Each structure stands twice: as structure tokens, then as C-alpha cells.
Amino acid sequence: MDDQRGDGSGGLGASARAADAGPSRTFDTQRPGPTAHGEPAASSSSVSAAVPEAPPDAPLSRFRHGKRLTLERYLQDLPFADRPPSPQRYHTGKIPNTKTGDGKPRLLLMGQRRSGKSSISSVVFNKLAPSETLYLETTHRIHKESMHSFMDFQVWDLPAHIDYSDPAFDTEDIFSDISALIWVIDAQDEYYDAIQRLNTTILRLQESHPSIIIAVFVHKVDGLSEDYRTDTFRDIVQRVQDELCDAGFENAPVNFYQTSIYDHSIFEAFSKVIQKLIPELPSLEALLDALCASCRIEKAYLFDVLSKIYVATDTSPTDIGSYEICSDYIDVVVDISEIYGWERDEAEAAAEADDGGAVGDSGNKDAESLITMEKHGNNYLYLREINKYLALICIMGEDSATERKALIDYNVRVFQEALNRVFSR
Numbered sequence: 001m002d003d004q005r006g007d008g009s010g011g012l013g014a015s016a017r018a019a020d021a022g023p024s025r026t027f028d029t030q031r032p033g034p035t036a037h038g039e040p041a042a043s044s045s046s047v048s049a050a051v052p053e054a055p056p057d058a059p060l061s062r063f064r065h066g067k068r069l070t071l072e073r074y075l076q077d078l079p080f081a082d083r084p085p086s087p088q089r090y091h092t093g094k095i096p097n098t099k100t101g102d103g104k105p106r107l108l109l110m111g112q113r114r115s116g117k118s119s120i121s122s123v124v125f126n127k128l129a130p131s132e133t134l135y136l137e138t139t140h141r142i143h144k145e146s147m148h149s150f151m152d153f154q155v156w157d158l159p160a161h162i163d164y165s166d167p168a169f170d171t172e173d174i175f176s177d178i179s180a181l182i183w184v185i186d187a188q189d190e191y192y193d194a195i196q197r198l199n200t201t202i203l204r205l206q207e208s209h210p211s212i213i214i215a216v217f218v219h220k221v222d223g224l225s226e227d228y229r230t231d232t233f234r235d236i237v238q239r240v241q242d243e244l245c246d247a248g249f250e251n252a253p254v255n256f257y258q259t260s261i262y263d264h265s266i267f268e269a270f271s272k273v274i275q276k277l278i279p280e281l282p283s284l285e286a287l288l289d290a291l292c293a294s295c296r297i298e299k300a301y302l303f304d305v306l307s308k309i310y311v312a313t314d315t316s317p318t319d320i321g322s323y324e325i326c327s328d329y330i331d332v333v334v335d336i337s338e339i340y341g342w343e344r345d346e347a348e349a350a351a352e353a354d355d356g357g358a359v360g361d362s363g364n365k366d367a368e369s370l371i372t373m374e375k376h377g378n379n380y381l382y383l384r385e386i387n388k389y390l391a392l393i394c395i396m397g398e399d400s401a402t403e404r405k406a407l408i409d410y411n412v413r414v415f416q417e418a419l420n421r422v423f424s425r
């Protein structure tokens with residue numbers, strides 16, 4: 001592996017480590033450590049998926065000090081954010097239903113008991129090893145996770161025993177601020193009741209909060225044979241749509257994903273849900289397309305390093321295999337940086353910010369930077385940290401030789417600049 005450090009950086013791992021240590025994510029630190037993926041494999045496919053603010057003196061301030069990321073600033077709740085005039089195609093996080101006005105997207109995890117809600121939240125956001133989820137206890141109260149990364153959002157895990165469809169239950173507090181509802185169905189269990197509850201909830205939300213994004217995770221598919229998994233998935237999709245249609249709600253905008261915590265499918269599904277909350281997604285995809293065309297990149301992902309959720313990818317067909325390779329590669333780089341990386345102090349970062357930033361300049365205005373390359377079969381992987389939270393990772397095409405690295409570096413910097421312009425608009 002050829003590992004080059006640009007811009008006097010502590011590297012991707014340094015920022016990831018700093019954030020994992022608590023500053024930029026308000027997670028339950030009692031939960032055990034790193035993610036272990038690699039247990040039973042299952043392929044995935046998709047059809048078309050209050051923690052209080054950290055005190056100001058918390059380590060979070062390290063990231064908020066000085067030059068803030070334009071991306072972060074835009075996506076969060078600054079009142080003066082300049083929004084594009086085009087009609088809103090995606091939720092922006094500043095959803096019309098927002099009551100409290102905190103502007104942070106909220107994702108609700110709902111479903112039957114033992115369907116796997118807490119496991120999903122723990123594996124994706126707390127890096128809990130999937131096997132450790134066997135010991136998770138039943139959720140009795142709403143469990144709230146705050147994710148502070150390239151975009152702030154909250155994930156609420158709702159206990160299954162409360163009947164939210166009961167008209168006597170005041171759901172306004174729960175549903176009024178949400179951006180996306182993720183309904184988890186246990187594919188290994190009897191699912192008719194789950195579908196009925198899901199449809200009741202969808203119909204209710206359709207009346208009161210029609211702009212909410214709805215995703216169904218057909219979960220625990222790892223335990224099913226290929227054929228049975230496909231049949232179950234189709235059956236669930238069909239039943240949900242038929243019942244909604246019978247109730248007068250045709251073509252309901254519900255997305256379905258096959259998921260499992262034992263492989264990457266849960267991260268991929270979450271990525272797709274999160275992408276629907278990003279208003280700039282079309283611009284990001286167009287930028288990635290342009291980059292792929294100019295550098296003969298086979299597939300490019302913009303990853304949120306902390307969660308391994310991908311924020312955007314180019315518009316060429318996505319397969320779980322390429323996501324897995326890139327996701328594993330981020331793990332490797334983060335692990336190596338854990339050992340060899342160091343933290344850049346703020347004065348140093350600020351000095352670099354003043355010098356750097358121009359296209360073609362080696363300075364990186366927003367973050368430390370790290371470039372790594374690795375032969376992977378015929379194609380090699382290219383990773384560059386874009387800012388504190390985001391990393392660009394590309395599977396290079398066969399005709400994109402490593403000798404052209406200088407040109408690729410240049411184009412990636414142009415991409416980085418363009419990205420900053422998109423988010424500083």
C-alpha cells in the first residue's frame with residue numbers, strides 16, 4: 001500500500017478517532033467497541049431504506065472552533081443558510097413539520113418486538129459488534145441517539161409495546177418533527193401483524209405528515225436461503241402495497257430494503273435513507289459523475305467516515321460488492337491511522353486554512369487529508385479525505401493507471417473545491 005500524507009495531516013483516522021472518542025457524536029459510551037463485520041454473509045437488494053446537545057465545553061468544541069465546515073454549516077440549522085430556489089425534491093432536515101425548530105432531521109425506528117430496531121441503531125451508530133446484540137434488552141422507553149457528523153441528525157428507537165395507532169395516544173410529539181420513518185420487519189418471523197401496523201401508521205401519517213419519508217427494512221435476511229429471502233421480500237412488498245391501495249393510497253412512496261446487521265446491507269440501506277435527506281444530492285451525483293468521467297473511475301463514493309454511511313455515489317449502477325470493498329478499506333485506513341496518525345492542533349490547522357484551499361494547492365482548507373492507494377485485483381482503490389467527516393473513495397478503472405496519479409489528484413482537488421462551493425451556496 002502506498003500511503004501518502006498530504007497537507008501535514010494527522011490523517012483520516014485522527015479525525016475519526018477524535019470523533020469516536022466522543023466529541024462529535026453523542027453516543028452511549030457504555031456500549032462496547034469496534035464493529036465486527038464478517039459474520040454470515042447475505043446479499044442485499046433494494047426496491048425503488050433526545051439526546052441533549054453536547055455542552056459547549058465538551059470536546060465537540062474542538063471541531064466547532066475556527067473555520068467550520070461549509071457543509072456542516074449549510075446542513076445544520078443556521079438561519080441565514082441560502083437555500084436554492086428550486087422546488088424541494090428531498091427533505092432538507094428543515095422539514096415543514098418542525099415544531100421545535102431545531103432543524104435536525106430525525107429518523108424513527110419502529111416495528112414489532114424483537115424485530116431488531118435496537119440492534120440496527122447500535123451496530124450502525126455505536127459500532128456494536130453484531131454478535132453483541134444478542135444481549136440487548138427490550139426497549140421500554142424511547143431511546144434517542146444523536147449523530148453529529150457531516151450532518152446532524154437523531155435516531156429514535158421506539159418501544160414496540162406502545163400502540164401508536166391508538167387515537168387516544170398523542171403522537172404529535174413523536175411524529176411532528178420526523179424526517180424519515182424506518183419500519184423494521186423481522187423476515188424470520190410471522191409478519192402479518194407487522195404489516196398491518198405499518199399500514200395503519202402510514203395511512204395515519206399520510207394525513208397528518210405527508211412529507212415524511214418511509215422506508216421498510218425487511219430485516220434479518222441473513223438467516224434465510226436465497227430463494228426464501230426473495231419470496232419473503234416480494235410477499236411483504238406486495239402485501240404492503242396492496243393493502244395501502246385497498247385503503248385508497250395508491251403508489252405509496254415507500255421504499256423497501258433487505259437488511260441484516262451481519263453484513264453491509266444495513267449500512268447501505270441507511271445510506272439510501274440518509275441520502276433522501278440531502279437536498280444537494282443531485283449536485284453531488286453530478287460532480288461525482290464528472291470526476292468519474294475525467295479520471296476513468298469505475299465507482300466513486302463519498303463516505304461519512306464515522307458511520308460508514310455513504311452520502312452520495314455516482315449514477316452508475318451500484319452493487320453491494322463495491323460498497324463493501326470501499327467500506328472495508330475505510331476501516332483499514334482508520335485502523336492504520338489509529339496507530340500512525342497524529343492530531344493536528346488548531347493553530348496549525350488554521351494556518352493551513354489561510355494558506356491553502358486554492359485549486360491545485362496542496363493546502364486543504366477544511367480538513368486533514370490523506371491519500372492512500374492499494375492494488376486490489378486489477379483495480380486499485382483511491383481514498384482522499386475531503387473534510388473532517390467525509391472521504392472520497394474510488395474504485396479506479398483498469399485503464400486508469402497509477403502513473404496518472406498526479407492528474408487524478410488534481411481532479412480530486414477540483415472536485416473538493418466544487419463540493420465546498422455547492423455547500424457554501
Ligand SMILES: Nc1nc2c(ncn2[C@@H]2O[C@H](COP(=O)(O)OP(=O)(O)OP(=O)(O)O)[C@@H](O)[C@H]2O)c(=O)[nH]1
Pocket residue numbers: 111112113114115116117118119120130132133134135136137138139140159160219220221222223259260261262
Ligand atoms: N439473525 C439476525 N438477528 C438479528 C439481526 N438484527 C437483530 N437480530 C437479533 O434480534 C434480536 C432482537 O433484537 P433487538 O435489537 O433487541 O430488537 P428490538 O426490535 O429492539 O426489540 P424490542 O426492544 O423488544 O422492541 C437480538 O437477539 C438480535 O441479536 C439480524 O440482522 N440478523
